Each structure stands twice: as structure tokens, then as C-alpha cells.
Amino acid sequence: MFGLFSSKWNPDGQHCYITGGSSGLGLSLAKILARKGANISIVARSQKKLDAALKEIEAERQTPNQKFRVYSFALDTAKASTDALEAVCEPYNGETPDATFTCAGASRPMFFVEMTDEDLIKGMNDGYWIQAWTAWAVSKKMVRHGRKGKITLVSSTLGFMSIIGYASYSPAKHALRALADSLHSELILYGINVHIYFPPTMYTPGYEEENKTKPKITLKIEETDAGATPDQAASALFQGVVKGQAHIAGDLITNLFRASTRGATPKNNFIVDGFYDLIAFFATPVWRASVDKAVAAHATEHRQYLRDRGFYS
Amino acid sequence: MFGLFSSKWNPDGQHCYITGGSSGLGLSLAKILARKGANISIVARSQKKLDAALKEIEAERQTPNQKFRVYSFALDTAKASTDALEAVCEPYNGETPDATFTCAGASRPMFFVEMTDEDLIKGMNDGYWIQAWTAWAVSKKMVRHGRKGKITLVSSTLGFMSIIGYASYSPAKHALRALADSLHSELILYGINVHIYFPPTMYTPGYEEENKTKPKITLKIEETDAGATPDQAASALFQGVVKGQAHIAGDLITNLFRASTRGATPKNNFIVDGFYDLIAFFATPVWRASVDKAVAAHATEHRQYLRDRGFYS
Numbered sequence: 001m002f003g004l005f006s007s008k009w010n011p012d013g014q015h016c017y018i019t020g021g022s023s024g025l026g027l028s029l030a031k032i033l034a035r036k037g038a039n040i041s042i043v044a045r046s047q048k049k050l051d052a053a054l055k056e057i058e059a060e061r062q063t064p065n066q067k068f069r070v071y072s073f074a075l076d077t078a079k080a081s082t083d084a085l086e087a088v089c090e091p092y093n094g095e096t097p098d099a100t101f102t103c104a105g106a107s108r109p110m111f112f113v114e115m116t117d118e119d120l121i122k123g124m125n126d127g128y129w130i131q132a133w134t135a136w137a138v139s140k141k142m143v144r145h146g147r148k149g150k151i152t153l154v155s156s157t158l159g160f161m162s163i164i165g166y167a168s169y170s171p172a173k174h175a176l177r178a179l180a181d182s183l184h185s186e187l188i189l190y191g192i193n194v195h196i197y198f199p200p201t202m203y204t205p206g207y208e209e210e211n212k213t214k215p216k217i218t219l220k221i222e223e224t225d226a227g228a229t230p231d232q233a234a235s236a237l238f239q240g241v242v243k244g245q246a247h248i249a250g251d252l253i254t255n256l257f258r259a260s261t262r263g264a265t266p267k268n269n270f271i272v273d274g275f276y277d278l279i280a281f282f283a284t285p286v287w288r289a290s291v292d293k294a295v296a297a298h299a300t301e302h303r304q305y306l307r308d309r310g311f312y313s
Numbered sequence: 314m315f316g317l318f319s320s321k322w323n324p325d326g327q328h329c330y331i332t333g334g335s336s337g338l339g340l341s342l343a344k345i346l347a348r349k350g351a352n353i354s355i356v357a358r359s360q361k362k363l364d365a366a367l368k369e370i371e372a373e374r375q376t377p378n379q380k381f382r383v384y385s386f387a388l389d390t391a392k393a394s395t396d397a398l399e400a401v402c403e404p405y406n407g408e409t410p411d412a413t414f415t416c417a418g419a420s421r422p423m424f425f426v427e428m429t430d431e432d433l434i435k436g437m438n439d440g441y442w443i444q445a446w447t448a449w450a451v452s453k454k455m456v457r458h459g460r461k462g463k464i465t466l467v468s469s470t471l472g473f474m475s476i477i478g479y480a481s482y483s484p485a486k487h488a489l490r491a492l493a494d495s496l497h498s499e500l501i502l503y504g505i506n507v508h509i510y511f512p513p514t515m516y517t518p519g520y521e522e523e524n525k526t527k528p529k530i531t532l533k534i535e536e537t538d539a540g541a542t543p544d545q546a547a548s549a550l551f552q553g554v555v556k557g558q559a560h561i562a563g564d565l566i567t568n569l570f571r572a573s574t575r576g577a578t579p580k581n582n583f584i585v586d587g588f589y590d591l592i593a594f595f596a597t598p599v600w601r602a603s604v605d606k607a608v609a610a611h612a613t614e615h616r617q618y619l620r621d622r623g624f625y626s
Contacts, residue, residue: 078430112449112499113456117391120449124437128484136425136433143426144625158491161576164502167495171441174491175484178471182480186425188608189477189615261576263474264597274594281587284577295501302502312457 009099009150009242012037015067017088017097019075019134020104022049024204025154027056028234029101034060039067041088041097044104047072067091075104076125081133085141096142099150099241102131106206107156109214112167114311120168127172132179139187148191152241153180155198157249160257164295165218177247181265184246197237197248198258201227217298221291226251243268256280322412322463322555325350328380330401330410332388332447333417335362337517338467340369341547342414347373352380354401354410357417360385380404388417389438394446398454409455412463412554415444419519420469422527425480427624433481440485445492452500461504465554466493468511470562473570477608478531490560494578497559510550510561511571514540530611534604539564556581569593 016033020026021042030040034057042057044050050070057068069091073084089096106126110119131153142149159177162170180196187194201207201222211219228236228251236250246266249258258268259276267273306312329346333339334355343353347370355370357363363383370381382404386397402409419439423432444466455462472490475483493509500507514520514535524532541549541564549563559579562571571581572589580586619625 078433112496113453115449117446117449120391120445124488128488132433132484133430136428136430140426143619161578162491162494162498164495164499167492167499170491170495171445171488174487175437175441178475178483178487179480181475182477182483183425185475185604185608186477186480188605189612257576261574262597263570263574263593264601265474266601267598270598277590277594280576281590284575285580285583288577288579291498292501295498299502306456 009244010036011099013039014098015039015041015092015095017085017100017138018042019084019100019102019131020044021101022046022053022070024103024206024230025199025202025233025237026101026103027053028230029103029237030057031060032234032238034066034068035062037062037066038099041069041071043071043073043075043084043088045072045074075130075134077129078133078136081130082137085134085137089141096138096145096147096149099152100134100138101152101154101237102134103154104130104134105154107158107166107169107210109165109169109210109218111165111215113306114309115168123168124172124175127169128175128179131176135179135183139183139192142192143190146190150193150195150241151183151187152195152197152237154237155180155196157198157200157254157257159196159198160254160261163218163221163291165215180246184266193244195241195244195246195248197233197240197250198254199228199233199237200251200254201225202230202233203227204230217295217302221294226253240268256283260284322557323349324412326352327411328352328354328405328408330398330413330451331355332397332413332415332444333357334414335359335366335383337416337519337543338512338515338546338550339414339416340366341543342416342550343370344373345547345551347379347381348375350375350379351412354382354384356384356386356388356397356401358385358387388443388447390442391446391449394443395450398447398450402454409451409458409460409462412465413447413451414465414467414550415447416467417443417447418467420479420482420523422478422482422523422531424478424528426619427622428481436481437485437488440482441488441492444489448492448496452496452505455505456503459503463506463508463554464496464500465508465510465550467550468493468509470511470513470567470570472509472511473567473574476531476534476604478528493559497579506557508554508557508559508561510546510553510563511567512541512546512550513564513567514538515543515546516540517543530608530615534607539566553581569596573597 016038022044074080155176156173158170159173184194240248249255259273260280329351335357387393469486471483472486497507553561562568572586573593
């Protein structure tokens with residue numbers, strides 16, 4: 001649209017800031033960007049993981065001039081995310097990164113009626129605020145300094161739709177999508193491009209963690225999911241950003257949901273998106289009916305489960 | 314789908330709980346439900362507004378047996394919403410309402426880079442949590458008591474898409490949509506139906522309030538919006554619930570976004586939704602391009618605005 005996305009992005013020599021960059025998707029992305037000649041700053045909590053990540057990124061170094069730095073910060077408040085950004089900018093004369101990728105986040109699926117208020121709040125913090133605060137801090141600073149560049153958020157297939165078990169996670173991932181859509185419109189004012197990636201199930205340490213609390217029925221509905229490795233997901237994310245896509249999806253299922261959930265979002269490809277939408281128009285009701293049927297069939301077993309957990313007493 | 318939505322809902326003699334029921338959409342809905350013979354409990358903050366609302370609802374009374382009650386409670390925390398629900402259930406031997414409508418909420422549009430962290434948090438509280446906590450409290454209680462019934466959330470056209478100015482509101486309204494979609498799937502386990510209504514611009518006291526902080530460019534983009542009166546919006550909401558629609562929209566623009574943003578959401582009407590989607594497929598890129606162009610053309614004036622506000626200093 002009016003030239004904003006006409007040329008392909010090249011990370012060579014750019015300063016790329018990746019939150020949640022010490023493992024999973026963030027680390028895989030850092031390695032891709034290092035291979036493409038970028039300078040990398042990553043922020044995560046654990047210094048130990050950051051040190052290990054730095055070694056992996058170093059192994060991808062292309063030139064002696066590339067700068068790779070790691071920082072241990074929490075990102076769960078506006079202040080923490082602002083402090084992290086300041087530290088990341090400092091070696092660059094206080095200048096903001098050219099491209100920011102907010103990969104931090106976690107999911108904890110469980111039954112809605114078993115969630116405490118803390119579970120719901122934690123879901124929003126770990127799924128939304130941990131990325132929103134970085135987007136907020138970096139946008140303000142970029143605009144203040146008159147800098148152009150990129151901000152890329154990371155949602156999930158569950159930012160397009162939801163099923164049983166994700167009542168704390170899916171709202172956060174939908175909220176991120178709305179934030180990206182809002183900023184995509186608003187940051188046109190400053191020449192800042194906004195992207196958002198919707199990964200499918202990723203086989204990461206976080207995934208093993210979330211399966212611990214995931215309801216059985218949710219696991220069953222997901223058992224046919226193909227999923228992606230962090231490297232595959234990072235590659236899809238990178239390709240989408242290079243092409244300047246607003247909503248990025250790398251797998252067929254997520255593309256079907258993307259195309260049939262686009263609303264006013266810019267299309268990636270008019271023909272292909274139309275085709276996806278057409279398939280989704282007929283396929284999603286069939287899929288949905290099967291899922292709803294599986295949930296309904298689970299009701300008796302589920303009542304026993306709740307009884308065993310003392311829910312009714 | 315397997316009989317859940319096969320019969321039309323009749324509120325006659327049912328206990329309907331409406332949050333935000335003292336003005337705007339909530340009050341209009343309360344009056345419709347009173348005319349249909351329902352018992353009504355409304356919760357809002359201001360006792361003065363509640364007293365005035367009660368008089369309006371009384372005027373719609375059909376039988377001497379109908380019970381109309383009002384309660385002054387905040388709803389912005391899990392505890393406050395639980396306390397409000399307990400008070401509402403008390404005259405019904407502690408039983409949960411047959412139908413809950415969460416109409417509470419407010420929007421405060423402004424530029425993202427001018428938002429403080431409090432503005433963003435307030436946006437999520439007023440747009441999401443104020444309804445989510447009631448949905449959470451009522452779901453738990455209904456499941457515990459083995460009660461069937463309805464929960465209806467209220468999002469916005471901005472729960473389907475977003476534009477400049479809504480970076481604190483649209484994420485909350487998308488989050489509500491994801492909560493409804495999650496619960497629609499999950500509460501099948503208990504025979505509880507979940508609906509969500511997406512009103513367009515409504516000419517309410519809240520609308521006048523939000524226009525005070527709304528960026529000029531956002532007002533300009535919205536100037537061709539048709540909008541709806543609270544009575545029109547409440548009527549659309551009521552009709553959608555009667556028909557058992559998962560996603561309810563009452564105006565053409567919102568229906569276009571609804572149909573082109575459905576993902577895995579149950580369709581309201583296979584033929585009509587397909588037609589809407591087809592129009593949206595060609596129309597939304599044109600609309601979007603015009604909005605993006607208007608934003609870009611506003612950039613110079615906007616920089617002057619930020620300068621006048623002392624943003625760069």
C-alpha cells in the first residue's frame with residue numbers, strides 16, 4: 001500500500017531486538033538474523049539460558065563487526081520493559097533498534113471453571129502484556145527519535161480462533177492481534193511497519209510445560225495437529241517479515257484461519273487468500289462440528305473429573 | 314448443532330442479570346426483557362442512575378409477579394463481580410440467573426504513543442475484565458449448581474477489526490471475543506449457551522465521553538458511520554440471542570466484518586454469511602486503503618500536534 005511494503009526487508013547490518021530470545025522461537029529467530037548479518041540484542045529472564053543462547057548465536061556469526069548482546073530482564077510491567085529497552089539501546093548511542101520482535105510469552109491451558117482469578121490474570125500477563133509493554137516502550141521511543149523501522153508481535157493460531165481449555169490464553173492472543181492491527185493503522189503516521197506472526201503448536205520447552213496442565217479433551221482435539229519446530233516457525237516468521245506481510249502464518253491450518261479471519265487486515269495475496277477463505281468457508285463448520293461433538297461426548301467423564309477434584313464440594 | 318440452538322429463547326419468567334444496566338445498551342435491553350415478562354436484576358455503580366433506571370423498567374412491567382431489582386456494585390475485580398453476583402442470586406434462593414448479559418464497559422480512544430501505562434491498563438479493565446469477571450463468577454456458580462442457561466458478552470465492531478486510536482480498547486474487545494469463543498466451546502460440557510454481541514457506534518452518554526479524548530483523525534474516519542441508538546442496539550442483541558447466534562451483529566458494516574472474521578465461529582446463516590464474506594473480500598481492501606491513505610495524509614498535521622503537546626521535549 002503506497003510503497004510501504006514494496007521493497008523486501010534485509011536485516012544485514014540492522015539492530016534487531018528479540019524478547020524471549022533465549023529459547024524456542026526467539027532463539028531460532030536470533031540465529032536466522034545472525035546468519036543474515038544482523039546485530040542482535042536478546043532479553044530474557046534467566047542469565048544461564050541467555051549465556052547458552054549467546055554461544056548458539058555466536059556460532060552463526062558472519063562478520064567480526066556483528067554485535068551480539070544478551071540482557072537479563074523481566075518484561076511483565078511497563079517499567080521493566082522500558083528498562084530492558086534502555087539497556088538494549090545504550091550501546092547504540094541510545095538509538096532504538098531497527099526491528100523489534102516480541103517473542104516472550106507462555107500458555108497455561110486449563111478448564112475455565114477451575115481457573116482462579118490469578119490464573120486468568122497470569123494468562124493475560126504472560127500472553128499479552130509481556131509483549132504489549134515492549135511494543136509500547138519501543139513505539140514511544142521510535143516516534144520521539146523520528147526513527148522508522150519494524151515491530152513484530154507474536155500471537156498464535158489461538159489468536160484467530162479458540163477451543164476448550166484456552167480461556168486464559170486465547171483472549172491474550174486475540175488482544176495482541178488487535179494491538180497489531182491498531183498499530184498497523186496508527187504507526188503509518190511515523191513510517192513504522194507492524195507485523196504479527198501466528199505460530200501453530202511449537203515443540204518447545206514451553207509446550208511441554210503447557211501440556212502439564214492441558215485438559216485431556218484439549219489434548220485429544222489437538223492430537224492431529226502437525227505443529228512446527230522452533231526453527232520452522234522462526235523461518236516462517238522471518239519470511240513473512242521480509243515480504244512485509246501484516247498477518248504472518250506458516251502452516252496450512254493457520255493460513256486457513258488467517259484468511260477466514262482477516263476482516264480489514266491487508267491480504268497477503270489476493271488470489272491465494274481468496275482460495276484459503278473458500279476452503280475455510282466449507283471446512284471450518286465441519287471441523288467445528290466435530291470438535292463440539294467431541295466436547296459434548298466428554299461431558300459425563302468431565303463431571304466425574306470435577307467431582308474427583310472436589311469442585312462441587 | 315445437536316439441538317443446542319434448535320428452539321428459540323423465551324425470556325418470559327426467566328431471571329435476567331444485566332451488568333451496566335442503568336444506562337445505554339444495558340438499560341434498553343432491560344426494558345425489552347421486562348416487556349417480554351422477565352425478572353430483571355441490574356448492577357451498576359451509581360445508585361442515582363440505578364433508581365432512575367428502575368423507574369423506566371417498572372414502566373414496562375407486564376405482570377405483578379415480575380421482580381425488578383437494582384444493585385450498586387463495582388465489577389472491576391473478581392471479588393467485586395462475585396459479590397455482585399451473590400447479591401443478585403440471594404432473592405432467588407441463591408440460584409444463578411437464567412441469563413446473564415454483561416453490558417458494562419467504556420472506551421477512551423487516544424493516540425498510542427500518548428498513552429500512559431495506566432491508560433492501557435484501564436483500557437483492558439474497562440473493556441475486558443469488567444465483563445470477564447462476571448462471566449467467570451457466573452460460569453463457576455452455574456456449573457457448581459448444575460444449572461443450564463445463557464451468558465451473553467458485549468464486544469464491539471472493534472472486536473472484529475481496529476483502526477488508529479483504539480490501541481487500548483480494541484485489544485480488550487478482541488479478548489472478549491476470544492473469551493466468548495473459548496466458552497462457547499467449553500461450556501457445551503454443561504449445556505450453557507454463550508453469545509457475544511458486537512454493537513457499532515452507539516449514541517450513549519459513554520459515546521459522548523469517549524469523543525472527548527478521540528483523536529481528530531479517528532473522528533474523521535468514523536464520520537460516515539451510521540451508528541445506532543441504544544434501543545436499536547438492544548433490539549439487535551435480543552434478536553440474536555433469541556435466534557441462538559454465537560456472534561451477533563445488527564448493522565451491515567459489522568455484519569460484513571463478522572462474516573469475514575468468523576474463523577471457526579458457527580455461522581448465523583450459511584448463504585447470507587457467504588454473501589457478506591464475498592462483499593467484504595472485495596470491499597474491505599478498498600475501505601482499508603482509503604483509511605490508510607487518510608492516516609498517512611494526516612502525518613504532517615499530527616507531528617505538529619505532538620510538538621504542541623510537548624511530546625518530543
